[in-house]
Amino acid sequence: MEIRRGSILKGPFWPEEIKVSYVESLGDSRVRIEAVGLKTQRFYNPILSVEDLAKVEVVEEAPFRFNADGEEVFLYLESLRIRNAYQFDPLYAVSVSQIDPLPHQIEAVYYYMLQNPRIRFLLADDPGAGKTIMSGLLIKELKYRGLVDRILIVVPGHLKDQWLREMKEKFQENFSIVDRNTINAEWGRNVFTEKNQVILSMDFAKQDDVLFALKDSYWDLCIVDEAHKMSAYKYGQKVSKTQRYYLGEVLSSISNYLVFLTATPHRGDPENFRLLLDLLVPGLFANVDILSEAINNKENPLFLRRLKEDLKNFDGTPLFPPRKVETIKFHLSEDEKRLYNAVTEYVEKHFNKALEKDKRNVAFALTILQRRLASSTRAIRKSLERRYERLKELYEKGKFIQEFEYDEDLLEDLEERERWREEEELLEKLTSAETLEELREEIEKLATLVNLAKEVERKEVETKLSELKKVFEEKKIRQTGTKLLIFTESKDTLEYLVEKLRSWGYSVAYIHGGMGLDERIRAEAEFRNRAQIMVSTEAGGEGINLQFCWLMVNYDIPWNPNRLEQRMGRIHRYGQEHEVHIYNMVAVDTREGLILGRLFDKLSQISSQLGSDKVFDVIGDVLGGKSLKDLILEAIANKRTLEDILKDFERINDEEALKRIRDVTLEALATRHIDLQRVLGDQRKAIENRLVPEYIEEFFKRAADKLNIKMQKRADNCWRITEVPYIIRDRSYNFKIKFGEVLREYAKVSFDKEIASKTQAEFVAMGHPLLEAVVETIQQNYSKSAEVGATFTDPSGQMDGIIWFLEVEIRDGKNEIAGKRLFAVYQHIDSSLSFINPAILWDLKPEANTSERSHVLPDKNAVVSFVITNGVEKYKDELFEKRLRVAEIKRKYGIRSLESMILESDNKIV
Numbered sequence: 001m002e003i004r005r006g007s008i009l010k011g012p013f014w015p016e017e018i019k020v021s022y023v024e025s026l027g028d029s030r031v032r033i034e035a036v037g038l039k040t041q042r043f044y045n046p047i048l049s050v051e052d053l054a055k056v057e058v059v060e061e062a063p064f065r066f067n068a069d070g071e072e073v074f075l076y077l078e079s080l081r082i083r084n085a086y087q088f089d090p091l092y093a094v095s096v097s098q099i100d101p102l103p104h105q106i107e108a109v110y111y112y113m114l115q116n117p118r119i120r121f122l123l124a125d126d127p128g129a130g131k132t133i134m135s136g137l138l139i140k141e142l143k144y145r146g147l148v149d150r151i152l153i154v155v156p157g158h159l160k161d162q163w164l165r166e167m168k169e170k171f172q173e174n175f176s177i178v179d180r181n182t183i184n185a186e187w188g189r190n191v192f193t194e195k196n197q198v199i200l201s202m203d204f205a206k207q208d209d210v211l212f213a214l215k216d217s218y219w220d221l222c223i224v225d226e227a228h229k230m231s232a233y234k235y236g237q238k239v240s241k242t243q244r245y246y247l248g249e250v251l252s253s254i255s256n257y258l259v260f261l262t263a264t265p266h267r268g269d270p271e272n273f274r275l276l277l278d279l280l281v282p283g284l285f286a287n288v289d290i291l292s293e294a295i296n297n298k299e300n301p302l303f304l305r306r307l308k309e310d311l312k313n314f315d316g317t318p319l320f321p322p323r324k325v326e327t328i329k330f331h332l333s334e335d336e337k338r339l340y341n342a343v344t345e346y347v348e349k350h351f352n353k354a355l356e357k358d359k360r361n362v363a364f365a366l367t368i369l370q371r372r373l374a375s376s377t378r379a380i381r382k383s384l385e386r387r388y389e390r391l392k393e394l395y396e397k398g399k400f401i402q403e404f405e406y407d408e409d410l411l412e413d414l415e416e417r418e419r420w421r422e423e424e425e426l427l428e429k430l431t432s433a434e435t436l437e438e439l440r441e442e443i444e445k446l447a448t449l450v451n452l453a454k455e456v457e458r459k460e461v462e463t464k465l466s467e468l469k470k471v472f473e474e475k476k477i478r479q480t481g482t483k484l485l486i487f488t489e490s491k492d493t494l495e496y497l498v499e500k501l502r503s504w505g506y507s508v509a510y511i512h513g514g515m516g517l518d519e520r521i522r523a524e525a526e527f528r529n530r531a532q533i534m535v536s537t538e539a540g541g542e543g544i545n546l547q548f549c550w551l552m553v554n555y556d557i558p559w560n561p562n563r564l565e566q567r568m569g570r571i572h573r574y575g576q577e578h579e580v581h582i583y584n585m586v587a588v589d590t591r592e593g594l595i596l597g598r599l600f601d602k603l604s605q606i607s608s609q610l611g612s613d614k615v616f617d618v619i620g621d622v623l624g625g626k627s628l629k630d631l632i633l634e635a636i637a638n639k640r641t642l643e644d645i646l647k648d649f650e651r652i653n654d655e656e657a658l659k660r661i662r663d664v665t666l667e668a669l670a671t672r673h674i675d676l677q678r679v680l681g682d683q684r685k686a687i688e689n690r691l692v693p694e695y696i697e698e699f700f701k702r703a704a705d706k707l708n709i710k711m712q713k714r715a716d717n718c719w720r721i722t723e724v725p726y727i728i729r730d731r732s733y734n735f736k737i738k739f740g741e742v743l744r745e746y747a748k749v750s751f752d753k754e755i756a757s758k759t760q761a762e763f764v765a766m767g768h769p770l771l772e773a774v775v776e777t778i779q780q781n782y783s784k785s786a787e788v789g790a791t792f793t794d795p796s797g798q799m800d801g802i803i804w805f806l807e808v809e810i811r812d813g814k815n816e817i818a819g820k821r822l823f824a825v826y827q828h829i830d831s832s833l834s835f836i837n838p839a840i841l842w843d844l845k846p847e848a849n850t851s852e853r854s855h856v857l858p859d860k861n862a863v864v865s866f867v868i869t870n871g872v873e874k875y876k877d878e879l880f881e882k883r884l885r886v887a888e889i890k891r892k893y894g895i896r897s898l899e900s901m902i903l904e905s906d907n908k909i910v
Contacts, residue, residue: 070846093140227260416513
């Protein structure tokens with residue numbers, strides 16, 4: 001039996017007939033075969049012994065009789081075109097997702113990431129650039145190209161729901177959140193090997209048992225949001241790695257494609273940045289000098305950064321309108337000042353005592369109390385009451401708690417609901433008291449403070465609330481109906497503000513961390529459609545988009561500046577049409593307020609010199625490496641006088657601060673030019689070549705007729721699908737993992753994303769389980785018909801010949817798919833050959849089982865030779881050229897790095 005290229009084989013070693021593309025003899029007794037399944041297009045690479053070969057049958061290729069059912073052949077070939085649509089549409093994922101991406105997003109995905117044969121990439125655009133959108137586009141494109149199935153997304157804990165929601169709503173991609181409950185429910189099994197699309201919290205993933213389970217899994221694509229958190233630092237010759245960095249090393253080893261997302265890649269430390277890139281391609285940049293050379297030469301195949309001010313709409317106008325940040329400075333009333341001083345003295349005393357005894361979590365608990373004090377009288381009163389009641393309860397039981405474990409980094413990244421629970425646990429239970437007598441004295445002091453807070457609250461003199469009312473009057477909120485967003489850290493303050501604002505006659509919506517995702521979405525919709533005011537805790541700063549509002553008040557100021565930038569990003573984002581106004585409320589006769597007021601003055605000064613407002617998330621760098629929180633705690637604990645701390649601001653050299661900001665924001669790395677003309681050109685090409693919704697809809701209707709799917713047109717221009725037969729619903733386990741279940745019926749679907757968006761219909765495009773199941777059923781059932789061929793009539797009477805469809809696959813040296821392309825060739829009546837648009841079948845009328853056909857004799861060998869010479873070679877050269885530049889850059893810096901590491905090793909030996 002002779003097996004050669006082009007042979008069709010049948011045997012027990014694969015579940016379908018396969019077509020051989022390569023044969024290699026391994027000695028006298030074995031043969032290695034490369035082949036593709038005729039039904040599934042799956043790649044097979046078996047090594048067969050002489051005994052195995054005896055069980056294999058060479059199937060004669062069906063002759064081209066051209067008498068198969070024309071409709072079956074049409075549906076089969078059109079299903080091939082649909083599966084290969086990304087080859088003709090340069091922006092295919094855009095066409096089948098419910099998004100309208102911006103030029104910089106298209107550029108990042110299509111001109112940078114997808115140009116890499118093995119994507120290992122850092123996307124470091126400024127906040128608000130839409131990195132989730134770019135990730136979704138990348139996922140869709142890689143899935144359509146058959147390059148990824150298993151996808152892992154690692155994010156800070158508080159962003160899990162946002163990613164889950166955006167992947168589902170915008171890209172119809174179903175992910176599962178894996179947390180401790182999931183792992184406990186799957187005890188004894190590795191959930192990471194069983195689920196194909198997983199979202200995972202970074203700080204959950206870094207735990208030892210989770211890392212151990214992750215190491216046993218492998219992912220086609222891993223995306224890490226806020227990747228800068230996976231940090232390592234070099235001190236002399238020693239590298240200090242955080243636990244998150246160890247997680248990064250594991251992710252790098254278990255992923256084929258790896259994408260890091262961050263808006264703050266290196267915090268002004270080039271070595272820290274180099275170590276982050278080392279997770280993507282280990283050893284490419286052995287030291288900072290080699291990395292700096294690559295940056296200066298604009299040879300950076302690993303990363304892309306664009307600054308907010310460079311981002312543009314398709315018409316070239318700036319993407320983000322200006323934003324103005326103002327500080328509303330006010331003084332507390334006498335009663336408020338008395339309460340503030342009393343609580344701060346209590347915090348100072350017990351904070352310092354806790355630090356002396358190295359009880360850091362007690363000290364941390366007291367800082368929570370100080371933040372509540374700055375938030376509102378209601379918040380501090382309720383916090384003091386809860387602490388008083390719990391400590392009293394412990395005293396009556398004759399015990400007290402001084403320590404229990406917590407991780408401040410982990411606490412910062414928890415979802416707000418969890419963070420509140422942990423903070424309350426710390427605040428209500430921990431004490432610096434070491435004897436019951438000390439505990440009794442502390443409880444008595446708390447009772448005094450509670451009474452003082454109640455007295456202030458009873459007088460209803462909250463200066464900050466009066467200042468808020470002035471904002472309402474100045475901006476004529478009531479008269480104009482302008483929407484306003486108010487942020488606070490405390491749920492108690494939120495409830496207080498909602499009460500007050502409603503009593504003033506305003507319609508108010510609210511969002512806080514105790515609400516589920518569905519409740520938050522409803523609150524967002526209520527604010528958009530009905531309510532004039534939204535009051536939100538930090539939960540509203542995560543994953544909620546409110547660009548229809550342009551006024552915002554920070555009723556209290558978070559000590560973590562990143563949260564301040566997150567809050568502002570809810571309204572200062574793409575889609576905002578107004579200049580954004582943000583007000584920070586600061587009591588300047590308090591210790592923290594005095595520092596914040598002076599800081600905001602300095603930031604305003606630097607911002608005007610910089611010509612940009614991107615200073616809030618780099619406050620630590622403006623302060624020369626000190627954190628805002630550290631400065632405030634120094635003031636609260638009286639470690640330094642306020643005068644001394646305020647002199648720190650006077651000592652800030654504006655030029656040095658500007659340089660630090662530019663370094664930290666990686667201005668030197670930024671790609672300042674976006675190739676708008678290229679994007680517009682590809683957009684026009686996409687419109688010309690994409691599978692328009694009408695074609696997909698018509699294909700589905702014709703398939704439905706053939707496969708007995710019952711569908712009815714609705715009055716709103718959508719479709720009701722009343723019955724999907726079992727043969728289509730009966731999909732494999734792998735299909736269900738990849739696309740989801742196919743339902744028996746669908747109440748409202750549309751094949752047009754604009755109609756789907758307007759009518760809230762289910763959008764059916766590639767990736768939707770129903771359409772994928774129909775395409776798969778057609779390819780399984782009608783492949784034989786396509787092999788035989790069918791006869792079509794040209795209504796125009798111009799065509800008389802044979803149309804050939806050839807699917808070509810090019811593989812690289814690692815035997816991985818480098819590219820695929822579908823060619824259609826027209827063999828004329830005189831046997832001459834030319835390429836033709838694969839969509840030509842839409843212009844022809846299929847005939848059923850006809851004996852009439854063209855008199856042209858099929859010449860398969862000539863067609864294959866024509867495609868290789870005129871199509872494949874050119875395509876191969878395109879692929880080679882794209883890979884060559886990236887390979888040359890990696891080779892250049894890889895060799896330099898290798899030489900550097902050898903030299904370093906030699907010096908150590910000497």
